[in-house]
Amino acid sequence: MMVDLLKELCRVVLPLYPHKSLSTQVLVRQTPALGKHLSGRSRSCTSVNHRKLVRNGEEKKSVIWLEGNIASGKTTCLEYFSKTSEIEVLTEPVSKWRNVQGCNPLGLMYQDPSRWGLTLQTYVQLTMLDRHVLPMSAPIRMMERSIYSAKYIFVENLYKSGKMPEVDFAVLSEWFEWIIKNIAIPVDLIVYLQTSPQTCYERLKQRCREEEKVIPLEYLESIHNLYEDWLIHHKSFEVPAPVLVIPADHDLKKMLYQYEENREKILMAHC
Numbered sequence: 001m002m003v004d005l006l007k008e009l010c011r012v013v014l015p016l017y018p019h020k021s022l023s024t025q026v027l028v029r030q031t032p033a034l035g036k037h038l039s040g041r042s043r044s045c046t047s048v049n050h051r052k053l054v055r056n057g058e059e060k061k062s063v064i065w066l067e068g069n070i071a072s073g074k075t076t077c078l079e080y081f082s083k084t085s086e087i088e089v090l091t092e093p094v095s096k097w098r099n100v101q102g103c104n105p106l107g108l109m110y111q112d113p114s115r116w117g118l119t120l121q122t123y124v125q126l127t128m129l130d131r132h133v134l135p136m137s138a139p140i141r142m143m144e145r146s147i148y149s150a151k152y153i154f155v156e157n158l159y160k161s162g163k164m165p166e167v168d169f170a171v172l173s174e175w176f177e178w179i180i181k182n183i184a185i186p187v188d189l190i191v192y193l194q195t196s197p198q199t200c201y202e203r204l205k206q207r208c209r210e211e212e213k214v215i216p217l218e219y220l221e222s223i224h225n226l227y228e229d230w231l232i233h234h235k236s237f238e239v240p241a242p243v244l245v246i247p248a249d250h251d252l253k254k255m256l257y258q259y260e261e262n263r264e265k266i267l268m269a270h271c
């Protein structure tokens with residue numbers, strides 16, 4: 001029966017690892033019965049007591065999620081750390097959210113969140129999951145946001161603000177719960193770039209992404225509050241790893257200085 005279950009799980013999730021063979025790369029999180037044959041990763045995967053598909057041979061590597069409000073400086077921070085040889089960086093797949101087969105779900109969502117919120121967030125969930133399961137090519141991975149913040153911050157915001165219908169929220173939530181129960185999403189450290197919504201608003205205007213021109217300050221305030229409740233006050237959802245808070249309202253020079261100051265803590269995430 002366990003073997004059947006294993007086969008079924010691999011049938012469902014194997015397409016996520018198209019470039020790797022099943023025998024060496026996709027494993028099911030250890031259960032007593034399977035323990036003799038299979039190994040699971042020992043460090044923080046995001047939930048336990050369920051069979052999870054994990055990649056073999058990555059136990060010594062570490063994964064850092066870089067979290068923060070829109071235009072808080074995440075991409076700029078990743079660019080800085082990308083120069084470190086032990087670190088690979090994965091940026092958010094925003095270009096996909098702006099263009100899936102010629103359509104722009106990000107733009108559509110900002111124009112009409114009630115109609116297109118589910119469409120965008122389904123695609124965000126898929127593309128973030130795709131990022132999470134990519135094989136690692138360096139000892140440390142720093143990735144921009146996560147499938148968790150997509151759900152706990154952005155889906156939550158749409159729903160709480162009355163812009164996502166109950167049924168859309170329910171469907172997304174069931175998808176999300178299935179994913180985190182069945183697929184290992186490793187994380188060792190969350191780096192939170194903590195900014196004021198006002199700073200983000202100014203940087204957002206400076207960046208001038210076409211779809212985001214309609215974003216008011218209040219939207220950034222809601223996203224900020226959800227982040228704070230999650231990562232600082234621990235008032236909303238489980239936090240899956242320790243959080244390193246970096247104050248990020250400062251100018252670029254001071255930010256680079258702070259990144260240097262925190263380099264050791266970040267590099268030590270996998271020890």
Ligand SMILES: Nc1ncnc2c1ncn2[C@@H]1O[C@H](COP(=O)(O)OP(=O)(O)O)[C@@H](O)[C@H]1O
Binds near residue numbers: 075250251252
């Ligand atoms: N410390 C900073 N001070 C001033 N502007 C910044 C700073 N960090 C980033 N920026 C600018 O703010 C905008 C948003 O930064 P970005 O790194 O793209 O944010 P995110 O990836 O979090 O959305 C960009 O135009 C970037 O050049």
Ligand SMILES: Cc1cn([C@H]2C[C@H](O)[C@@H](COP(=O)(O)O)O2)c(=O)[nH]c1=O
Binds near residue numbers: 072
């Ligand atoms: C994860 C996620 C993002 N978005 C939106 C928010 C922004 O407009 C872009 C991401 O840009 P950033 O500068 O990297 O913050 O995508 C969203 O609507 N839903 C999401 O789940």
